[in-house]
Amino acid sequence: MATSQHGGEMIFKLEDRPSPVKAFFAALQHLMAIFIGIVTPAIVISGVLGFSTEVSSYLISMSLFVSGVATFIQCRKIGPVGSGLLSIQGTSFTFLSLCIGIGLSVKSAGGSEHEVLAAIFGTCLLASPVEMIFSRFIPLLNRIITPLVSGIVVTLIGMSLIKVGLTDVGGGAWLLRNKPELFASPMNLTLAGIVLLVIILFNRSSNKWLRMGAIVFGLIAGYVVAAFLGKVDFSAISKLEAVALPIPFKFGVSVSWPHLIPMALLFLVTTVESMGDLTATSMVSGEPVVGDVYMKRISGGILGDGINSALAAVFNTFPNTTFSQNNGVIQMTGVASRYVGIWIAGLLVLFGVCPVVGGVFSIIPNSVLGGATLIMFGTVAAAGIRIISSSIIDRRGVLIMALSFATGLGVVFVPEILQSFPPFFKGVFGSAITTGGLTAIALNIILPHDLRKLHVDEPLKDML
Incomplete structure (x- = not known):
């Protein structure tokens, strides 16, 4: 009972x-x-x-x-x-x-x-x-x-999604492709800003129920304003x-x-x-x-x-x-x-x-959704950083992080680096999540563990 x-x-x-x-x-x-x-x-x-x-x-x-x-x-x-x-x-x-x-x-x-x-x-x-x-x-x-x-991997997922969230803030991918002159209009930015503001205010509330429903309330507020303005x-x-x-x-x-x-x-x-x-x-x-x-x-x-x-x-x-x-x-x-x-x-x-x-x-409306997803996707990246911080970051860990982020984000920033690869491998390694994630897994298996463990708060120069 x-x-x-x-x-x-x-x-x-x-x-x-x-x-x-x-x-x-x-x-x-x-x-x-x-x-x-x-x-x-x-x-x-x-x-x-x-x-x-x-x-x-x-x-x-x-x-x-x-x-x-x-x-x-x-x-x-x-x-x-x-x-x-x-x-x-x-x-x-x-x-x-x-x-x-x-x-x-x-x-x-x-x-x-x-x-x-x-x-x-x-x-x-x-x-x-x-x-x-x-x-x-x-x-x-x-x-x-x-x-x-x-x-x-979770950090790379969040970073990859932030572009999607920011595109929605401006009005969405369709608007950006077909009517770029209307993208990121004052109306769209205002709607996204209202959602962001409501979420932040409710998230910082001392009332646990308001905090728990912050994203819901933010979307409702943005939805109502957008409907009133004829955007729905x-x-x-x-x-x-x-x-x-x-x-x-x-x-x-x-x-x-x-x-x-x-x-x-x-x-x-x-x-x-x-x-x-x-x-x-x-x-x-x-x-x-x-x-x-x-x-x-x-x-x-x-x-x-x-x-x-x-x-x-x-x-x-x-x-x-x-x-x-x-x-x-x-x-x-x-x-x-x-x-x-x-x-x-x-x-x-x-x-x-x-x-x-x-x-x-x-x-x-995309801009209303973007105001919420921008925070949600940023939170995914932040969650990945929190997971990383739960480990003791020694020289080995710094090397794994450095190479994983460099290769993962690198293929996104400079996709031409894969231009000599066959189409199949371009599809596989063109993703930050895949390239960075596989790099992290491979290095974690291959690299030997350091005998001397360094703590997170030690100066970076002592890790390199």
Whole structure:
């Protein structure tokens, strides 16, 4: 039964069953923390690749639907699949830049929006077993993908996405390509600035609930102002169907072979991220973080991540991962019951089959979205830096960081460096995430560890 919260104790522990009313309101609190994160990748990818409102709305709906199914699998735990914790699944930002890269590659070859999505989902589906396989070899993975390596990759992901966020601030990729004279107009910059300002003000609030919903409130504020100024076309919503049916491979399936290795690398990285998120969930829930029970939950959770990402590809959305946001909600509410996760899953599925929900988000003006994503993507980069800082940075670490950032960002700043490579290798190594990430992994394996460890606060000159 329930226990009273005192200090670090839970109001509802992992196996407690709150009443329907309490479970419902606890689920709503989690939804406030995760909803925008779940739908944002689909919105951003749709905007950059120029998808129609109908397709964009469907992708958003399927993001919600699959996140609900995936959350149910994680919380309920079906056989060896799932962590059995209050572990919420959502669309991963880790794959955002690469999915956009695949889409732009297919579009440049004359592909339609259906062919673009077929290539993205097919590549994701083919690479998803990487996470399933490594879920069986967690100790080995810990030695290969250290916090330094994963921190470098996450930082490069954030840096790659900042350009996308800033483009949206100016009005979006379509406006930049087709009407550059209207790009970064005072109106667009003002709308993005309003969203940024509201997010910053709410984020710095002493009220924990306002902080938790800062991005939601910022988007609402920008959306309302944009609608008042006539920048939102609500007529597009009236054309949507009443129900969004989850249709497997609705857009077909194909594979972008040059992007398969980068995609596999990202599944490897997200495996490590999920290990950290699941460990944090176990810790804040008052559950063990060592021992057999803990290892089974970690392995089951990562196996669930991989299977859920495969399901996401089948049902027309982007790879899923374990969200870290809900850990803060667990701490604030004292509710760690995995049965609350069943309610969250049900609400996500309900929203997912209602196209109007996706439609409302699909018509958000780019500049309004950019005001939020600029912070969100910058936060991804900052999270990578925090992961790096959790390691002791010695001379070896500095060398790995230097070469990984130099090669990763270098191929983006000077893509001509790859001009003598065959097209396949240009596709593989043209990404900052791939080139920098593979450099970090290779150096981490090859370079011997220093006998003398240096601390982070030592002068840089002593490390070189």
